[in-house]
Amino acid sequence: MLSIKNIKKLRDQFISPSLSISYKDPLHIVRGKGQYLYDRNGTKYLDAINNISHVGHCHPKVIETLYEQSKTLNTNTRYLHENIVLYAQELINRLPAHLQVCYFTNSGSESNDLALRIARDYTNSNHTIVIEGAYHGHTSATIEVSPYKYDGPGGKGKATYIHPVPMPDAYRGSWRGSNADILEYYVGHVDSILDSLNRGGEQVSAFISESILGCGGQILFPEGFLSLANDKVRDVGGLCIADEVQIGFGRVGSHFWGFESENTVPDIITMGKSMGNGHPLSAVVTTQEIAQKFNNGMEYFNSFGGNPVSCAVGRTVLEIIEKEKLQENAYLIGKYLIKELNDLKIRHNLIGDIRGRGLFLGIELIRDHENMVPAASEAEEIVNHMKDRGILVSTDGPNHNVIKIKPPMIFTKKNADQLLDTLDQLLIKKKYNSLT
Amino acid sequence: MLSIKNIKKLRDQFISPSLSISYKDPLHIVRGKGQYLYDRNGTKYLDAINNISHVGHCHPKVIETLYEQSKTLNTNTRYLHENIVLYAQELINRLPAHLQVCYFTNSGSESNDLALRIARDYTNSNHTIVIEGAYHGHTSATIEVSPYKYDGPGGKGKATYIHPVPMPDAYRGSWRGSNADILEYYVGHVDSILDSLNRGGEQVSAFISESILGCGGQILFPEGFLSLANDKVRDVGGLCIADEVQIGFGRVGSHFWGFESENTVPDIITMGKSMGNGHPLSAVVTTQEIAQKFNNGMEYFNSFGGNPVSCAVGRTVLEIIEKEKLQENAYLIGKYLIKELNDLKIRHNLIGDIRGRGLFLGIELIRDHENMVPAASEAEEIVNHMKDRGILVSTDGPNHNVIKIKPPMIFTKKNADQLLDTLDQLLIKKKYNSLT
Numbered sequence: 001m002l003s004i005k006n007i008k009k010l011r012d013q014f015i016s017p018s019l020s021i022s023y024k025d026p027l028h029i030v031r032g033k034g035q036y037l038y039d040r041n042g043t044k045y046l047d048a049i050n051n052i053s054h055v056g057h058c059h060p061k062v063i064e065t066l067y068e069q070s071k072t073l074n075t076n077t078r079y080l081h082e083n084i085v086l087y088a089q090e091l092i093n094r095l096p097a098h099l100q101v102c103y104f105t106n107s108g109s110e111s112n113d114l115a116l117r118i119a120r121d122y123t124n125s126n127h128t129i130v131i132e133g134a135y136h137g138h139t140s141a142t143i144e145v146s147p148y149k150y151d152g153p154g155g156k157g158k159a160t161y162i163h164p165v166p167m168p169d170a171y172r173g174s175w176r177g178s179n180a181d182i183l184e185y186y187v188g189h190v191d192s193i194l195d196s197l198n199r200g201g202e203q204v205s206a207f208i209s210e211s212i213l214g215c216g217g218q219i220l221f222p223e224g225f226l227s228l229a230n231d232k233v234r235d236v237g238g239l240c241i242a243d244e245v246q247i248g249f250g251r252v253g254s255h256f257w258g259f260e261s262e263n264t265v266p267d268i269i270t271m272g273k274s275m276g277n278g279h280p281l282s283a284v285v286t287t288q289e290i291a292q293k294f295n296n297g298m299e300y301f302n303s304f305g306g307n308p309v310s311c312a313v314g315r316t317v318l319e320i321i322e323k324e325k326l327q328e329n330a331y332l333i334g335k336y337l338i339k340e341l342n343d344l345k346i347r348h349n350l351i352g353d354i355r356g357r358g359l360f361l362g363i364e365l366i367r368d369h370e371n372m373v374p375a376a377s378e379a380e381e382i383v384n385h386m387k388d389r390g391i392l393v394s395t396d397g398p399n400h401n402v403i404k405i406k407p408p409m410i411f412t413k414k415n416a417d418q419l420l421d422t423l424d425q426l427l428i429k430k431k432y433n434s435l436t
Numbered sequence: 437m438l439s440i441k442n443i444k445k446l447r448d449q450f451i452s453p454s455l456s457i458s459y460k461d462p463l464h465i466v467r468g469k470g471q472y473l474y475d476r477n478g479t480k481y482l483d484a485i486n487n488i489s490h491v492g493h494c495h496p497k498v499i500e501t502l503y504e505q506s507k508t509l510n511t512n513t514r515y516l517h518e519n520i521v522l523y524a525q526e527l528i529n530r531l532p533a534h535l536q537v538c539y540f541t542n543s544g545s546e547s548n549d550l551a552l553r554i555a556r557d558y559t560n561s562n563h564t565i566v567i568e569g570a571y572h573g574h575t576s577a578t579i580e581v582s583p584y585k586y587d588g589p590g591g592k593g594k595a596t597y598i599h600p601v602p603m604p605d606a607y608r609g610s611w612r613g614s615n616a617d618i619l620e621y622y623v624g625h626v627d628s629i630l631d632s633l634n635r636g637g638e639q640v641s642a643f644i645s646e647s648i649l650g651c652g653g654q655i656l657f658p659e660g661f662l663s664l665a666n667d668k669v670r671d672v673g674g675l676c677i678a679d680e681v682q683i684g685f686g687r688v689g690s691h692f693w694g695f696e697s698e699n700t701v702p703d704i705i706t707m708g709k710s711m712g713n714g715h716p717l718s719a720v721v722t723t724q725e726i727a728q729k730f731n732n733g734m735e736y737f738n739s740f741g742g743n744p745v746s747c748a749v750g751r752t753v754l755e756i757i758e759k760e761k762l763q764e765n766a767y768l769i770g771k772y773l774i775k776e777l778n779d780l781k782i783r784h785n786l787i788g789d790i791r792g793r794g795l796f797l798g799i800e801l802i803r804d805h806e807n808m809v810p811a812a813s814e815a816e817e818i819v820n821h822m823k824d825r826g827i828l829v830s831t832d833g834p835n836h837n838v839i840k841i842k843p844p845m846i847f848t849k850k851n852a853d854q855l856l857d858t859l860d861q862l863l864i865k866k867k868y869n870s871l872t
Contacts, residue, residue: 011520015521019736037509058506063503067499073466073468075489079457080447085451086446088450100449101450101452103455107739117576138737139575141575141576153734154733278743294454298590299454301574303544304714304715
């Protein structure tokens with residue numbers, strides 16, 4: 001085994017400097033099992049952050065499927081194969097009735113890029129409404145719809161056909177939860193864009209949104225926002241894209257998809273990350289009408305997307321989610337975590353807000369409840385201390401002051417208690433609240 | 437097992453209509469081994485087309501590696517891991533000394549999309565020179581640099597910052613092999629674009645090219661073209677991107693990379709397809725200087741790219757290429773195929789041109805040697821008849837009249853003979869040459 005020093009040296013030498021590493025003192029992880037990761041010394045870490053390992057690290061059934069299908073056949077989608085059609089059918093059975101046509105890809109970025117292409121072709125327009133702080137991928141086109149990127153470090157600002165609306169953040173946003181008009185306020189921004197496009201004789205193409213803002217800091221929308229915004233966009237001929245890459249497949253607990261919690265249905269849904277439990281697998285699903293319009297003579301072929309191995313893995317992940325009742329688990333453990341974190345919030349002034357749904361949660365840290373000064377360095381310190389105490393979480397949000405929790409879906413009440421106790425101890429010990 | 441009728445029905449119902457299937461009477465392939473595929477009835481097919489299954493379908497060593505690493509750990513690149521750094525080192529050891537920094541992605545499309553982003557950031561320009569007929573991927577940005585797509589069915593034409601040059605096709609192009617000035621003629625088109633940009637005060641960003649045009653119809657450049665064109669682009673501050681997605685990893689036989697046959701070196705190289713023998717794996721490699729410039733504050737993180745499983749698979753593929761001497765095999769069998777195909781050409785008027793390098797070959801079919809009328813329907817018919825006789829090939833090129841051969845790299849002389857004999861028999865039987 002290479003020494004940590006040598007791995008770091010080779011990484012500095014050969015790997016893109018644009019790729020950062022977690023924690024001040026990086027981990028050399030060599031093994032994973034369930035909700036745990038193990039470093040080179042055998043130290044065990046509770047993984048409370050890896051939402052890709054949806055059914056748990058190295059789930060034996062996923063690996064057996066991967067192995068068996070890899071031994072049998074892995075080829076492209078130019079031949080008939082059962083796996084792709086059965087997997088598509090199983091995904092579609094879990095979606096609203098009008099979402100009926102699958103495209104398989106290799107990453108959430110590829111899926112969102114394709115979704116934009118489909119919407120732009122359908123509407124013959126590229127005017128896209130996005131939410132500030134949102135992230136939808138790393139391809140050229142998905143960075144364009146990601147304010148988190150184009151307005152962040154190294155970003156080049158927005159393209160003329162991108163129309164951001166403020167994050168409908170009931171905690172920190174320009175209009176807060178206490179205000180009765182919050183819904184009208186945020187939807188009003190969508191209205192303004194649609195009006196402005198209309199006045200200019202321009203067609204809107206799409207509104208792309210997650211149902212809980214991930215990189216935005218686990219922001220839940222004011223009730224009714226997404227549904228109303230989607231309706232307004234559709235009323236003028238635009239399409240609604242639900243980016244379920246982070247939160248799909250039962251993570252929100254109450255529902256299988258995030259948009260279902262928001263009482264709305266998209267025209268196009270994109271999925272990825274957890275879909276293959278780490279195997280590169282993602283998809284776009286849309287309606288027959290939209291798919292037929294996109295079938296304009298230009299082929300969409302993806303060399304790896306939809307291959308028999310990826311589809312076998314995807315089917316097994318779906319089966320495990322159901323058999324192991326992981327959506328129910330996300331619901332129960334999520335509810336428990338939210339309740340207990342709110343108890344911590346009462347006792348620790350550093351905690352400003354607890355939010356999220358199921359196993360997709362955010363803890364916003366602030367230095368001061370009046371001015372809500374983001375406690376970014378404290379959040380970073382806590383995340384590093386949590387790691388030293390065997391728990392992996394990370395930060396997110398435009399101010400880097402939101403501790404995010406999105407563990408494998410097999411996370412138990414005992415795991416939750418360990419996380420809560422450790423966080424509590426750290427907050428007591430460090431007396432962060434003396435700052436307020 | 438589902439009936440073929442049912443698989444087709446489900447495919448029609450649930451899978452994107454933009455995804456076509458091979459052959460008039462599609463194959464239901466259920467098993468692969470080495471250079472062979474087997475359908476539901478156990479019928480064996482010689483695979484002479486699948487360049488993704490580089491070291492052979494279901495290579496046991498690749499599968500063992502995939503299985504072992506999947507059982508141990510599959511996580512993202514935010515932790516230290518040996519596989520990513522050792523794989524990067526091994527790739528870089530096979531590249532010219534100045535190409536030193538790796539970015540891992542999940543598909544050739546993601547790689548080319550990233551390469552464009554890197555070049556555009558470096559030059560602060562998006563003026564990109566492309567070759568007519570070229571294909572570089574299915575993301576929004578890569579379709580923009582793919583005349584095969586934007587000028588093909590459903591295409592929306594070229595963007596203002598895309599500058600196509602004619603395919604330097606010595607067989608069918610507007611300047612042919614017999615002309616001594618062929619090099620100057622085609623490079624002259626690059627000159628014109630650079631002059632025109634210069635007059636307009638515009639900076640060129642990049643020239644992106646394969647070293648043998650794949651979708652263009654296995655076109656080899658006139659000697660010196662790529663080297664001279666690259667130099668001219670670099671002379672005015674542009675970058676050269678070598679798209680090795682189709683032909684990298686020894687396929688051209690004489691060299692490990694296609695650009696080496698052209699006696700030039702790129703500033704950025706993209707790779708994919710064969711890299712993981714079917715496992716979604718691809719990469720971009722560039723210089724330290726370019727990578728440092730791109731490190732402008734914007735992170736490049738790829739959820740799956742560079743994970744321990746993908747990198748383990750990639751390392752094993754490299755090891756197999758070397759141990760099984762697959763580059764040498766591509767060289768020898770390619771040379772043999774070219775010689776024998778040229779013999780067929782003498783005997784069959786339908787064959788207009790034999791070209792390519794190693795195991796990346798094209799057979800251009802024409803109805804008439806004077807007017808070179810593309811024999812597209814004949815090519816399609818032959819490909820379907822070859823399939824009925826147990827050999828899988830396909831067509832390519834802007835006129836769909838080029839039969840392409842790009843088999844797994846373990847293709848033997850006996851396999852080559854089977855292909856040659858079958859093709860010969862078909863050409864005799866069908867008396868296509870009576871058309872001339």
